[in-house]
Amino acid sequence: LAWLAPDGSGCDYRNAPREPYLAHPLDPARPGDSALLELPMTIRPTGPSRTRTLLQALGPMGRRAARRLTPEADWLRPDGFNRDRMRKLVTQAVEGHWPYVQVMLHSSELMPGGSRRFRTAGSIQRLYKHLDSLFSLAARTCQAATLSEFASHCLQSPSPALTLTS
Numbered sequence: 001l002a003w004l005a006p007d008g009s010g011c012d013y014r015n016a017p018r019e020p021y022l023a024h025p026l027d028p029a030r031p032g033d034s035a036l037l038e039l040p041m042t043i044r045p046t047g048p049s050r051t052r053t054l055l056q057a058l059g060p061m062g063r064r065a066a067r068r069l070t071p072e073a074d075w076l077r078p079d080g081f082n083r084d085r086m087r088k089l090v091t092q093a094v095e096g097h098w099p100y101v102q103v104m105l106h107s108s109e110l111m112p113g114g115s116r117r118f119r120t121a122g123s124i125q126r127l128y129k130h131l132d133s134l135f136s137l138a139a140r141t142c143q144a145a146t147l148s149e150f151a152s153h154c155l156q157s158p159s160p161a162l163t164l165t166s
Helices: 050-056 060-069 083-095 121-141 147-156
Strands: 002-004 010-012 043-045 073-075
Touching: 050 060, 073 083, 083 121
Parallel strands: none
Antiparallel strands: 002 010, 043 073
């Protein structure tokens, strides 16, 4: 994931670690010795797709369809159409013994018209159904924690990526 402006400023996380790490004071996308614990979003690439390539060749409308139907990465970020992909990501995390999964959702997305993703009451109801499905799976397979609780756990038993340097 790269949060870059047209002038190239911003932060490029494409090569950042997938595991929690202490961020570098001048570049949060790489490990360093700051006190800031970085918990990368739960995002995994989906790999190449012939369908995506064909759709993208159709121009702007094809590229929009490709992003919706065959995304380049799966996020734990509900969009109203990705319930099964999110559930698959949680299952991969459990089977792969990932240290955490992190769901991303803006509070404004919980009400109709609060975002372009969820404009109607019906789309909000679909979102709630997807969240219920996702959280039902997570409740059976994961342990909930606040960011503070997770940070305390990480810093008490650090992995090599979390070792403080002097």
